[in-house]
Amino acid sequence: MNTPLEKTPRSPGLILVTGATGKVGRHLVQQLVAAGHRVRALSRSPARANLPPEVEVLQGDLADVGSLARAFEGVSAVHLITLGGDNGESLTNGDDLIQLAEKSGVRTATVLGGWDETSVESALQKSAIGWTRLEPVEFMSNALEWAPGIKETGAVRQLAAWPSAVVHEADIAAVALVALTQEGHAGKRYHLSGPQALTPAERIALIAKAVGRSISFEALNEEQERERLRANGYPEDYVEFGIQLATNPPAQAAALVPTVEQVTGRPGRTFAAWAMENAQAFRA
Template identity: 80%
Template sequence: MSTLLQETPRSPGTILVTGATGIVGRHLVQQLVAAGHRVRALSRRPAQANLPPEVEVVAGDLADVGSLARAFEGVSAVHLITFAGDEGESLSNGDEIVRLAERSGVRKATVLGGWDETSVERALRVSAIGWTRLEPVEFMANALEWAPSIREKNVVRMLATWPSAMVHEADIAAVAAVALTQDGHEGKRYPLSGPEALTPAERTARIAEAVGRHIAFKSLSEDEERERLRSYGYSEDYVEFGIQLARNPPAEAARVVPTVEQVTGRTARTFASWALEHADAFRP
């Protein structure tokens, strides 16, 4: 198979990772450090970051551009998330963030995209920064939402039964690392999936194999699903969004794409491997 991985990575200077303590950002920081790059991590809570000792951890909040000057100083590449705060609200100040990045000398950026385009992508589109949008179909880590039910009742209960080609967070990070340290990825939108599309019942079976015991899967009615979602404290708007998503999945949800292998030169990780890595989360 041909691959986009054609050249030896060149050090881009200091790389800033925003969302550095998140499920993708933490992998990205570790991979960049392992490859010998200088990494700066942005965190709202630096004392709790728990990142490798080689990483420079800097305090800042993407929602407050006034707090970001130190983080962007001397940075030539940046990984950006598009949300802020504990509730994950979409950033509305992307133009300010991107202007600061340009003034600071940033030449490359990756963006972890969500359902919809945000102010960050709109600002990058009219900037001088070469950027790449990462578009994961679904995080494998979303299965951690099932952990309490599996630990306490040995069952996964939900309305959705459609297959998803979810992607391992480390593979999202690996694609970002290549785009940040090699040329040829600017202007690309990279849809990202794992190597197979699995239904929730099939994912449940993979977790059962990882923990070494049977775990049941129960398909819920719409009313039961509403109660399940409300039990997590979700708003009624989000509950109804969850119902619609369960009934009408996005067309690309089950589409397996070869992007991870094409960009990184290695096969995408399976959900079975993810389940083994996280097996303790599902044990009583």
């Protein structure tokens, strides 16, 4: 049993969640509301947000700082993503975004980090905001990419076969909640993994058990993988990136770390649990 980090509660006031309808953001909004916090959510399409009624949902795009003044008004803590715009590209306006946050009274932030740091992290490093970077290995929900093939053919076909310490999105949100509402997390970089490193075949077997049907895994060679990615409409640069990732996975992909339990005080959720929660997505 890992000893949780010392928890010193604070009153964060109004918390803004950006990316509020995303895989992590939606969980974070729900967990903050359940814990009794005041939450404002940022969405590009508020009418389709479908968030708890207690949540104030405002329209805005992180790529357009001019659209964010109202969203940041009165906010003292914020959860940030680093992507924006129509294509989900890395934000390049970090300086303007963080200046707005500081002027609005933001004192605490969490950042859902990606492969590389962006202008958001660079700007935060120069700011007076106490911030925490969340660095998940791979989302469990990436398995939803397999759903069409499972529904149509009862099989998953791909090149990558390496184990990944996939982490539940709700656990990423739980770590963000603690960092936003308790002292002692500013300046930390939290590498986040799930409790097991599982190969695609092992994850597919757990999905099959949850769904109650047989699902097979077929390992492709490199040329077959290129054909699969092209058939799915990916451009050539992404196709080659996919090949490199499948054949040369990052060293930390299978590394298990106890961060979720250390920060939240409870073990991370298993992929078996995730599969049960999402079984309907894989049923024809």
